[in-house]
Amino acid sequence: GAVVSQHPSWVICKSGTxxxxxxxxxxxxxxxxxxxxQFPKQSLMLMATSNEGSKATYEQGVEKDKFLINHASLTLSxxxxxxxxxxxxxxxxxxxxxxxxxxxxxxxxxxxxxVL
Amino acid sequence: QQQVKQSPQSLIVxxxxxxxxxxxxENTAFDYFPWYQQFPGKGPALLIAIRPDVSEKKEGRFTIxxxxxxxxxxxxxxxxxxxxxxxxxxxxxxxxSARQLTFGSGTQLTVLP
Numbered sequence: 001g002a003v004v005s006q007h008p009s010w011v012i013c014k015s016g017t018x019x020x021x022x023x024x025x026x027x028x029x030x031x032x033x034x035x036x037x038q039f040p041k042q043s044l045m046l047m048a049t050s051n052e053g054s055k056a057t058y059e060q061g062v063e064k065d066k067f068l069i070n071h072a073s074l075t076l077s078x079x080x081x082x083x084x085x086x087x088x089x090x091x092x093x094x095x096x097x098x099x100x101x102x103x104x105x106x107x108x109x110x111x112x113x114x115v116l
Numbered sequence: 117q118q119q120v121k122q123s124p125q126s127l128i129v130x131x132x133x134x135x136x137x138x139x140x141x142e143n144t145a146f147d148y149f150p151w152y153q154q155f156p157g158k159g160p161a162l163l164i165a166i167r168p169d170v171s172e173k174k175e176g177r178f179t180i181x182x183x184x185x186x187x188x189x190x191x192x193x194x195x196x197x198x199x200x201x202x203x204x205x206x207x208x209x210x211x212x213s214a215r216q217l218t219f220g221s222g223t224q225l226t227v228l229p
Binding site for chain 1: 150152157158159160161162165205215216217219220221222224
């Protein structure tokens, strides 16, 4: 149980284009989903927290107009990287929170984005 | 105050040995301390977690020791195996609807055969 999927697993795009990454909780309803980015050999950096039906809350320094997050249902959240640039190349990971007293987070397998 | 400090950055252990990774925190409001295991190119996977009302939790070869007064917690991997070679992250969060995790910097563990 508590499986989270991401699609695509990897994507290569040209500079200036937009890329959408999907995050799905497969066997549970996630009231909260999180988006992280991770650079090589570094820790996870929280980008934003999204609740179903609400606007995402972005961390300081994360451009909300560049990283568009939509959490349309209890099982799906999407991250769109708009006008991607080479510096946006990274490993993007989502997680979904299982409702409960301690709200454990379960992570997706990640999406490797390479912007040429 | 939100930081979680993790050490060591890298660790090399012989097969069958004990791997120990330490974390320290400042925010006394943290009340949930999970450990995650991450293989290259994969997302983190929840390994084991502890709450501050207990001092130790064991699941198979993995044990978390928690010292509330020192604001420290550690992961012990007994009988380490080459398959345990991965990056390990400690994390902490507070009770609340957001439940945002604050991650440590990670420890790259290599278990030699």
